[in-house]
Amino acid sequence: MAEVRLDRVVKRYPGLAADAVQETSLTFEDGLFTCILGPSGSGKSTILKLLAGIEEVTSGRILMDGADITNVTPERRDVAMVFQSYALYPNMNARDNIAFPLMLRGLGRQERYRHVEEVAEMLGIRGLLDRQPRALSGGERQRVALGRAIVRSPKVFLLDEPISNLDANLRATTREELKRIHQRLGATFIYVTHDQDDAEAMSDRVVLMARGSVQQYDTPTAIYRRPANRFVASFVGRLPMSFVRGEIREEEGRLRFDSGPVWVDLAGRRGLPAGPVVVGVRPEGVTISSSRGAPMVGKVTLTEVVAPDLYATVSVGDVSLRARVPGEHVVGVGDEVGVTFVRSLLHFFDATSGERIVVEDEPATVRSWDVAV
Amino acid sequence: MASGVATARTMGNRFSRLSIRRESQAYALLFLVPTALLFVGLVGYPVLYSLLLTVSGRGAAPGQLGAFVGLANWARIASDPIFSQAVVQTLMYVIPAAVLGVLVGLGVALVLNERFPGRRIVRAALLIPWALPPVVVAAMFQWFLDSRRGLLGQWLVNAGLVDQSPIFLGGVPGTLYMLTAIHIWKTMPLLALMFLVALQYLPNETIQAARIDGASRWRRFRYVVLPFLRPTIVAAIIIQVLITVQLFDLIFALTGGGPGRYSTYNVYFYTFKTTFEQTDFGYGAVLAYIVTGFVVVLALLLTRGRARSILS
DSSP: OOOEEEEEEEEOOTTOSSOSEEEEEEEEOTTOEEEEEOOTTSSHHHHHHHHHTSSOOSEEEEEETTEEOTTOOGGGSOEEEEOTTOOOOTTSOHHHHHHHHHHHTTOOHHHHHHHHHHHHHHHTOGGGTTSOGGGSOHHHHHHHHHHHHHTTOOSEEEEESTTTTSOHHHHHHHHHHHHHHHHHHOOEEEEEESOHHHHHHHOSEEEEEETTEEEEEEOHHHHHHSOSBHHHHHHSSSSOOEEEEEEEEEETTEEEEEETTEEEEOTTOOSOOSEEEEEEEOGGGEEEEESTTOSSEEEEEEEEEETTEEEEEEEETTEEEEEEEOTTOOOOTTOEEEEEEOGGGEEEEETTTOBBOOOTTSOOOOOGGGSOO | OHHHHHHHHHHSOGGGGSOHHHHHHHHHHHHHHHHHHHHIIIIIHHHHHHHHHHTEEEOSSTTSEEEEOTTHHHHGGGGOHHHHHHHHHHHHHHHHHHHHHHHHHHHHHHHHHSOOTTHHHHHHHHTHHHHSOHHHHHHHHHHHHOTTTOHHHHHHHHTTSOSSOOOTTSSTTHHHHHHHHHHHHHHHHHHHHHHHHHHHTSOHHHHHHHHHHTOOHHHHIIIIIHHHHHHHHHHHHHHHHHHHHTOOHHHHHHTTTOSTTTTTOOHHHHHHIIIIISOOHHHHHHHHHHHHHHHHHHHHHHHHHHHHHHHO
């Protein structure tokens, strides 16, 4: 069990203009399951390699439980890693693959194999221990790789997209299993993924990265509910958030968001400055109803089914909004519908920087990555 | 309709009347014929003719079949001291060439598999000895090792290791070892290249995983890299033995079999001398059969081993 901390870490590869990891300070809390989430090229795997020690930092420090391990070789760091490719040793059967770290630590054969049996039991692979890696399926290899990490009982587990090569059903069950294993071991898990479902299903914390820098560090719920900027808002969520560029005005003492055909009465929302702004809204924040008597009317241009829900894209003037259609309604392309917003589900972003405009009644986010060491 | 089909049939070439399977077999035969003819002419005929030579006495002219002498030529092997000497010396070439050649090749491959500046150039330069024609290699070393004007002798003198340049190609069995060393120098790139190719197939992540698991450099080599290379090592040893059994050009060009009369002979070179210099075609054919038999067995080992590793 350990807390791992990045202190002003920078990673630059020679010959590349942009830093793979821009100056980052970040604390992976002891015993928590933290997902590093981001698109490819965001620097998430680089951070994992830096933590493992197979890449060296360009500047900055890495601390484990307060001890500086920046210059400690991977052999001597107490971390285990599961690779996306599983990286099993091709000439050893599953048993010896799992036993390998124990052999290196000088444990006798009998004791090694006893530990392997325990771990194999936990992962449900006791029947596969005599097989060579090439005789195992992807899911089985993934388990062997996981076993090889667990058997060491390390302080920190590093997982690099370990389930992205599995089929959808197996992915779902493996997520549950990983969560269970994490709860049982209580170790610090750092899990790199580009799949937000992984982050939602397993993690206590999410580090959302883009272009080499941390965009938000928070709980999965907060990332979804209070995205720190437009990038996070559009990256997270099964269907993209709709953005509307407009202006906040005060009229007769009431705040109002206005964007041509689309407008929202913001009475009661405090802390919003008047001026240009981008409003973001997820499908569940847009309600559609009968067009009769509705203050805002639009036309359905597209419908999509994401079971169990139906989603409709509605054009209001030149603004496109995606809405979740309530269960009892049926809409088709071309229908005229009334549109209203759920005011508590609106997000406001600075029109130029794209940063979230924090409304006064919102709870603060975790943001422990801001805290300097 | 029916007559139309019949016309198409009679108009088509002969093959179109056959079923698809028969037709593809017919094509296969057609394409195999030239190769088969070449094989029969260039391999089958000499093999049979030399078999006849082994049971014939001296003919009217060199290479012609003489009177039938039964197994008399074969029986000479048992009492021929030069043959036994050539067999021993063949082993003196083959064993160091296989052991040292493979070890050095493996070492060079491991170094060239690491990242360092200029690696591409070094990798390309590695191939030079293998790419040089044997005659050039021989000439080069003749100059290099010359006792009066050779560079190596000069270097040793300059370094103060010896007072006077030693004679490199004069001693027994030193000359044979010198030839073996040159042979290893020339063949090592091929072996190194084999290992280098094999190493490319070992994923970097597997090595990284071993590091994270706590394996030192030596243990990564011992438990991960070496087992992975085992099939390649076996293949490299067999190939090196095959090449070395057939070592001829260096002996021919550098020593002509000497110093002394036979001190750098191997069986292959002895075969050449017997057949083409003493024009004893009967006994030469026997020797050729022995070398060929050995080579064929090794080649079979190699290809069968390959087939097994591909299947598994």
